[in-house]
Amino acid sequence: MSMLRDSFVIARRNTIRIRRVPDVMVFVLLQPLMFVVLFAYVFGGSIDIPGSNYREFLMAGIFTQTVVFGATFTGAGLAEDLQKGLINRFRSLPMASSAVVAGRTASDVIYNALSITMMSLAGLAVGWRIRSSILDALVGYLLLLFFAYAFSWVMACIGLAVRTPEVVNNASFMVLFPLTFIANTFVPSDNLPGVLRTFAEWNPISTLTQAARQQFGNIPASTPEPTAWPLQHSVLYSLIWAIGLIVVFAPIAARSYRRAGAR
Numbered sequence: 001m002s003m004l005r006d007s008f009v010i011a012r013r014n015t016i017r018i019r020r021v022p023d024v025m026v027f028v029l030l031q032p033l034m035f036v037v038l039f040a041y042v043f044g045g046s047i048d049i050p051g052s053n054y055r056e057f058l059m060a061g062i063f064t065q066t067v068v069f070g071a072t073f074t075g076a077g078l079a080e081d082l083q084k085g086l087i088n089r090f091r092s093l094p095m096a097s098s099a100v101v102a103g104r105t106a107s108d109v110i111y112n113a114l115s116i117t118m119m120s121l122a123g124l125a126v127g128w129r130i131r132s133s134i135l136d137a138l139v140g141y142l143l144l145l146f147f148a149y150a151f152s153w154v155m156a157c158i159g160l161a162v163r164t165p166e167v168v169n170n171a172s173f174m175v176l177f178p179l180t181f182i183a184n185t186f187v188p189s190d191n192l193p194g195v196l197r198t199f200a201e202w203n204p205i206s207t208l209t210q211a212a213r214q215q216f217g218n219i220p221a222s223t224p225e226p227t228a229w230p231l232q233h234s235v236l237y238s239l240i241w242a243i244g245l246i247v248v249f250a251p252i253a254a255r256s257y258r259r260a261g262a263r
Contacts, residue, residue, distance in 0.1 A: 003096040010103025014077065015110055028073075028111055032066040032119045039186065040126040047187060052220040056131075059123045060212035061185030063116060064205055067148035068176055070112045074104050074152040075159030075168040082260055083164055098254040101160075105152040112148045116141060131217025140215025143238060147208050150242035153249040160256040185209050189231075201228035204241040210234035 039062065040055050049057045078101070081087050090100050130137045159168050182200055183189065189200040200206050210226070211234035213219050230237040 003099055003102070006095040006099030007102040007106060009095075010100055011107040012103075014104060014107035018110070028070070028115060029118045032062060032115050033122050035062050035065070036119055036122045036126060043186070049188070049220070052218070053127065055123070055127045056129065056218045057188075057213070058186065059119070059128045060209045060216060060218060061183075062119060062123075063144055063212055064209045065180045065185055066115050066119060067112045067144050068151055068180060068205065069172075070108065070115055071148050071152040071155045072169060072172045072176075073108045073111055073155075075155035075157075075172065076165035077104055077108075078156055078159035078257075079162055079165045079168050082160065087257070087260060097258055101153075101156050101250075101253045101257050105149060105156060108152050109145055109149050112145055116144065128218075132215060136215045136217065139235075140212045143211055143215070143235065144208070147204075147238055147242045150245040153246055153253055156253040157249055157256055160253065160260045179203060179205050183209065184231075198228075201226070202230050204230075204238060207231060207234040207237045207241075211238050 036059070039058050043054065047054050047057075078087075081090075081100075087100070091097070132140075155168070155172060158171060159165075162168060162171070182192070182196055183203045183206040184200060185205060189197055189206060192200050207230045210231050214234060226232050
């Protein structure tokens with residue numbers, strides 16, 4: 001209970017920044033809106049999706065890309081606190097050592113939730129529609145946020161391993177950019193050649209996108225059943241990845257926090 005209480009205090013401290021540093025939130029919201037408009041109007045007329053329109057195909061990919069890139073706020077925030085000496089100050093307080101990282105990952109879910117809300121409104125404006133039930137759509141949104149939360153633990157490990165937020169952003173971009181584009185986020189994975197297609201089919205970014213499309217009802221009825229197991233069981237595969245990331249990287253992040261503060 002003490003750890004949960006301390007984590008809540010840290011999470012509250014991080015969410016206060018939304019009100020006190022509003023320019024951060026402005027850029028957090030503008031980037032996904034830019035992607036929605038750019039892909040919907042620039043590429044929307046060039047990519048054919050049989051039985052559907054590209055804008056409905058696109059939105060799940062934009063959601064996935066945004067929440068995964070949004071997880072970098074965890075790493076950048078921890079690197080900034082470490083750079084400014086705030087981590088050492090936290091270590092001098094009577095609080096659970098894992099609360100700082102847990103509070104950081106929890107608070108960043110709010111950033112992703114706000115981003116998804118704005119993207120949903122933008123998607124509705126450009127022609128995207130939810131074709132499933134409210135419950136199915138809610139499950140889709142929760143799955144996106146849960147995966148983002150799990151991935152933020154990976155970013156926490158990176159943020160505690162480096163000294164500056166700039167390194168976190170550059171390092172994460174080099175990894176996340178190919179992961180999000182060698183996938184079915186913006187084009188069907190069937191269009192990819194050989195090895196890239198196999199990689200895309202087992203890529204958790206692809207399965208999360210597939211799960212979101214399925215929950216939002218954006219997969220046309222005429223679409224053939226995927227041949228790869230991860231895409232056939234996209235919700236289950238995404239959950240396995242999310243839980244696995246938390247189980248592996250949460251203890252590593254907690255240990256890295258103790259070592260980082262002592263450097």
